[in-house]
Structures are given as C-alpha cells and as structure tokens.
Amino acid sequence: VSPLTFKTFREVALWVLRQGYRLKMRKDGVIEAWSILGRRIPPENLNALERFYDDLKRRLKKPRGWPKDVDLPLWWSDIALGFTIKRARPNTCKCGFPVVILVDLDLWNEWRCPQCGVIAEPCLPNVKTVS
Numbered sequence: 001v002s003p004l005t006f007k008t009f010r011e012v013a014l015w016v017l018r019q020g021y022r023l024k025m026r027k028d029g030v031i032e033a034w035s036i037l038g039r040r041i042p043p044e045n046l047n048a049l050e051r052f053y054d055d056l057k058r059r060l061k062k063p064r065g066w067p068k069d070v071d072l073p074l075w076w077s078d079i080a081l082g083f084t085i086k087r088a089r090p091n092t093c094k095c096g097f098p099v100v101i102l103v104d105l106d107l108w109n110e111w112r113c114p115q116c117g118v119i120a121e122p123c124l125p126n127v128k129t130v131s
Contacts, residue, residue, distance in 0.1 A: 004048035009055045013081040019045075023077040025060040056081075063088045063101060070099055073114050091120060 006012045016023065020037040031053070033041055049056065059080040062072060066088040079085070084104040089111075091100040097115035111120040 004045060006048060006052065009052055012049060012052045012056075016049075016081060017078060021077075022075065023056060023060055023081075024072075024074075025057055029057065031056055031060065059085075065089045066099060073097075076114070079114055088114075093118060093120060 006015065020035055021033055021041060022036055024032045026032060033046060035041055060077060063085045064087045067090055086102040086104050086109065088099050088101045090098055092098050093100065093113035093116060095113060095116040095118070097113050099114065100111045100120040101114050103110050103112050108123045108125050110123050112118065113120055
C-alpha cells in the first residue's frame with residue numbers, strides 16, 4: 001500500500017469527505033478526527049494531512065460573525081471543507097438553529113442554515129468587476 005500524498009487542499013477535502021471522516025477544531029486549536037462509519041482512523045492517514053494543518057484550521061474555525069455562545073453543528077467539517085463560507089450572522093431558521101452562513105458558490109452567494117441547509121434568503125449574484 002502506497003502512502004497517501006496530497007498535492008492540493010482540494011484533494012485533502014475530497015479525501016476526508018469520501019472516507020467518511022469528520023474533523024473538529026477544539027478550543028485549544030487541536031484538530032480531532034473521527035469516522036462517521038465507526039472505523040478506526042489509521043495514524044498514517046492523519047499524518048498525511050499534516051502539511052495542510054493550517055488550511056484545515058482556517059476552514060474549521062467559526063466564521064466571522066458566528067455567535068460565541070453557539071456551537072458549530074457536528075457535521076461542520078462537511079460544510080467547511082466542501083464550501084467557501086464567507087461569514088455568519090444570527091438569524092433563527094425554521095428548524096430553530098440560531099445562525100445562518102453566507103456560502104460562496106462562485107457565481108452567487110446564498111445565506112443558508114448550517115443545520116438543515118435551507119436557503120434563508122434569495123441568492124445574491126457574485127458580481128466581479130473587470131478593470
């Protein structure tokens with residue numbers, strides 16, 4: 001079996017999601033990993049992520065505007081690794097979750113509930129000026 005090698009953060013994110021791993025950044029800045037499938041995660045798999053540790057920490061932390069007293073959902077790593085989250089704000093969803101996030105989908109942005117995924121507001125076009 002060849003060792004895991006990743007060239008880009010995108011490769012890391014896709015691999016983590018496909019393996020059924022979840023990541024969580026603790027308050028002390030350490031990233032914890034577990035398998036949603038109940039499998040043991042081999043240490044060599046975690047060691048392969050080491051080069052991208054700073055990128056993972058940046059993605060896994062609470063986005064700007066997220067209330068300090070609200071915990072991230074358990075599946076936050078699925079969202080944070082798969083999408084670009086621009087910011088958050090307090091706004092109670094129909095499901096009762098008290099925060100929405102602004103997701104950058106390249107051509108447009110959407111305010112979505114990170115708990116249930118429902119769109120909280122209509123889409124906003126991502127207008128990029130050409131100079």
